[in-house]
Amino acid sequence: MTTKVEAHAPAAPPAPRRRLPPELNIFLVLIGIALVYEALGWIFVGQSFLMNPQRLTIMILQVSVIGIIAVGVTQVIITGGIDLSSGSVVGMTAMFSASVAQASTWPRALYPSLTDLPAIVPIALGVAVGLIAGIINGQLIARTKIPPFIATLGMMVSARGISKWYTKGQPVSGLTDQFNFIGTGIWPVIVFLVVALIFHVALRYTRYGKFTYAIGANPQAARVSGINIESHLVKVYAIAGMLAGLAGVVTAARAQTAQAGMGVMYELDAIAATVIGGTSLTGGVGRITGTVIGTVILGVMTSGFTFLRVDAYYQEIVKGLIIVAAVVIDVYRQKKRKV
Amino acid sequence: MISPSTMAAVRASGAVPKSEYLMTVTGVRKEFPGVVALDDVSFRLKRGTVHALMGENGAGKSTLMKILAGIYQPDKGEIKLRGVDIQLTSPLDALKNGIAMIHQELNLMPFMTIAENIWIRREPLNRFGFVDHTEMNRKTADLFARLNIKLDPQMEVRDLSIANRQMVEIAKAVSYESDVLIMDEPTSALTEREVAHLFTIIRDLRAQGIGIVYITHKMNELFEIADEFSVFRDGKYIGTHASSDVTRDDIIRMMVGREITQMFPKEEVPIGEVVLSVKNLTLDGVFRDVSFDIRAGEILGLAGLVGSGRSNVAETLFGVTPASAGTIAIDGKPVTVDSPTAAIRHRMAFLTEDRKDTGCLLILDIQENMQIAVLQDKYVKGGFVDEKAVARDCADMARKLRVKTPNLQERIENLSGGNQQKALIGRWLLTHPRILILDEPTRGIDVGAKAEIHRLVTELARTGVAVLMISSEMPEVLGMSDRVMVMHEGRVTGILDRAEATQIKVMELAAQ
Numbered sequence: 001m002t003t004k005v006e007a008h009a010p011a012a013p014p015a016p017r018r019r020l021p022p023e024l025n026i027f028l029v030l031i032g033i034a035l036v037y038e039a040l041g042w043i044f045v046g047q048s049f050l051m052n053p054q055r056l057t058i059m060i061l062q063v064s065v066i067g068i069i070a071v072g073v074t075q076v077i078i079t080g081g082i083d084l085s086s087g088s089v090v091g092m093t094a095m096f097s098a099s100v101a102q103a104s105t106w107p108r109a110l111y112p113s114l115t116d117l118p119a120i121v122p123i124a125l126g127v128a129v130g131l132i133a134g135i136i137n138g139q140l141i142a143r144t145k146i147p148p149f150i151a152t153l154g155m156m157v158s159a160r161g162i163s164k165w166y167t168k169g170q171p172v173s174g175l176t177d178q179f180n181f182i183g184t185g186i187w188p189v190i191v192f193l194v195v196a197l198i199f200h201v202a203l204r205y206t207r208y209g210k211f212t213y214a215i216g217a218n219p220q221a222a223r224v225s226g227i228n229i230e231s232h233l234v235k236v237y238a239i240a241g242m243l244a245g246l247a248g249v250v251t252a253a254r255a256q257t258a259q260a261g262m263g264v265m266y267e268l269d270a271i272a273a274t275v276i277g278g279t280s281l282t283g284g285v286g287r288i289t290g291t292v293i294g295t296v297i298l299g300v301m302t303s304g305f306t307f308l309r310v311d312a313y314y315q316e317i318v319k320g321l322i323i324v325a326a327v328v329i330d331v332y333r334q335k336k337r338k339v
Numbered sequence: 340m341i342s343p344s345t346m347a348a349v350r351a352s353g354a355v356p357k358s359e360y361l362m363t364v365t366g367v368r369k370e371f372p373g374v375v376a377l378d379d380v381s382f383r384l385k386r387g388t389v390h391a392l393m394g395e396n397g398a399g400k401s402t403l404m405k406i407l408a409g410i411y412q413p414d415k416g417e418i419k420l421r422g423v424d425i426q427l428t429s430p431l432d433a434l435k436n437g438i439a440m441i442h443q444e445l446n447l448m449p450f451m452t453i454a455e456n457i458w459i460r461r462e463p464l465n466r467f468g469f470v471d472h473t474e475m476n477r478k479t480a481d482l483f484a485r486l487n488i489k490l491d492p493q494m495e496v497r498d499l500s501i502a503n504r505q506m507v508e509i510a511k512a513v514s515y516e517s518d519v520l521i522m523d524e525p526t527s528a529l530t531e532r533e534v535a536h537l538f539t540i541i542r543d544l545r546a547q548g549i550g551i552v553y554i555t556h557k558m559n560e561l562f563e564i565a566d567e568f569s570v571f572r573d574g575k576y577i578g579t580h581a582s583s584d585v586t587r588d589d590i591i592r593m594m595v596g597r598e599i600t601q602m603f604p605k606e607e608v609p610i611g612e613v614v615l616s617v618k619n620l621t622l623d624g625v626f627r628d629v630s631f632d633i634r635a636g637e638i639l640g641l642a643g644l645v646g647s648g649r650s651n652v653a654e655t656l657f658g659v660t661p662a663s664a665g666t667i668a669i670d671g672k673p674v675t676v677d678s679p680t681a682a683i684r685h686r687m688a689f690l691t692e693d694r695k696d697t698g699c700l701l702i703l704d705i706q707e708n709m710q711i712a713v714l715q716d717k718y719v720k721g722g723f724v725d726e727k728a729v730a731r732d733c734a735d736m737a738r739k740l741r742v743k744t745p746n747l748q749e750r751i752e753n754l755s756g757g758n759q760q761k762a763l764i765g766r767w768l769l770t771h772p773r774i775l776i777l778d779e780p781t782r783g784i785d786v787g788a789k790a791e792i793h794r795l796v797t798e799l800a801r802t803g804v805a806v807l808m809i810s811s812e813m814p815e816v817l818g819m820s821d822r823v824m825v826m827h828e829g830r831v832t833g834i835l836d837r838a839e840a841t842q843i844k845v846m847e848l849a850a851q
Binding site for chain 2: 205206207208210211213214217218220221222223224225226227228284285
């Protein structure tokens, strides 16, 4: 069903080559998927998929954490890199921030002297820990020139280890209401959209953004043009780490607890959302708007399967296929452009 | 219409119909979205001749060549191979029919040996079905003996110079027993001696009855090696002549459709104070003790054979590969140039040798390509880019440099080489450089664009820019430069004044 939209290649209007926004394709895919669920819903379940605000809210809520991560991952992938560590960083930062977000009423607080702190403290700590992880990723990649795949793979394993070591595997609970608040209601979605807006603007209208695309398009040419690639990459990975940290905070607040196993495989969902959203793994191409739509597509997929009462196993199988299909379409599109 | 496979079978049986023309193309048309690349084009290749395709970039010769090699299929028109209609569906199909193409970008696998590269897909097998390396190396040695190439078949390709890789490509094409060879600017990366060797090989092949389609921008090569040539302009076929019948000016006129009175408009411009002063610049293992001055308004040519360290000096000057010793002074003040960022801060600019590898951001648009260097320190407030101003200035610059494009939102990879080069020059002019380093500024671009770039460089010199220009084309170096510095094996062997710089003197210093 996703490939259908490809067939709709406009018959090249000759004179003014006003290009349609590349997100349009992805958006049509999203609409298409939703409509398919709608139809299947009426056939198999006897109810509407879309006309159910509660389901849609839950759906967006479920993916907003992935979306926050994906905004960072998009920037990394535009530079031609990859970040495998975000899921583990979510776990690690959830643990760290929760550990200073505990209420004094909780009998087994990790730091009894650090309870009932204002929510800004755990939030800042989580974001800072993520930022540090990102800086380490970036420094490793920029200084040692090891492939981002390896550097972030190392971080992925180590950060997960740290989150387990931090409390020797114990969950951290009894968080203050003030902290939990950012995980309630529509707040995670707002955080996601604000983050997306900020980095959409950053990528399109700032020097930071221009340099990010240039590095992904041709690192050597970017270097000769005077861009300090090393320091720029550190920035990009630092931002990705920071956003993963923010996602960790939101995850802990939503669950009102933190566990070392939080965020497992989130990095793959974030990469999937990014790629489905039209960001090219070869670098130089991609937009936040696409990633937002890609994230929503992931959400619709999952929630649609649940709605149709499809077995969770099938969900994963199909999700894998969709990710591959998105890349295949991307490759095919690039080829067509080349002629 | 005979299918390629049938054709291949006929060919294998030896019952190939004889005809004077190896290949004839009639009325070929090829359209791409928005452009007619070829319009009613005809072309004939005689047995045992070298046939040059001439034309400015974008004239359609690359498209024709790709049709001949089976990469593109024409929308209209017919192709005959040895008098028989044929439709080529892929490069492999063309190869099977005896048409081999040697690409400008070499297509060899660096981590495999020469022999493995040549016989790929056709490896001789021993009786167990494994690759017989001994036999493969022997066959390669035979092939090399025939072509008088002196290379060890067991060397890995990554250890070869560009020239030697080219030789391997040619040997590979010959190994298919092709009788049509298509060469796309084969000499663009070769030194004079290597070119001479290549020409010997081409003459041998011609004597064996092979037809060679030869694309070049270099006029002197045309007279030296080509028997016939066809000229194209804006996708149309202009004419075919024997190269002995025409003069250089005739050809240029056919190519551009207008008179080019002077190729190198050297004008005397006022020479000012020393801007850049380089003393004993050294990059360990690459070049040593390079010293020179450039004054405002002066063009210093840098000549030397490929591998003499010319480009390395440029890269070191610009901080791409920081120097291991020596000093660089600007306006008499010593400066540290340890990165391109620092070089730009000192108002240097560097047009690199390789447009694709180190110049263009191919997948980005023209404006994004032009603005990238100047955004270092201009048009940015609080991190935000002043889109309006930068778009306006890029557009002005593109217009001034006559970059041919409908708008700046076009991807730069869709431009011809000459227009890409102009856009990249624009990238640097936006930074208002005082020192401009040009490494092969006109390589692989057409005569018209070349003349424009020459005029532009002269114009910049007039405004007081100090120019260092590296070029492999002797007429360009001699025509443009106020002084010529010559390098040989990592050392400066001489700096000649304009008056004393002759082709012979420069060659003597370059070859020693």
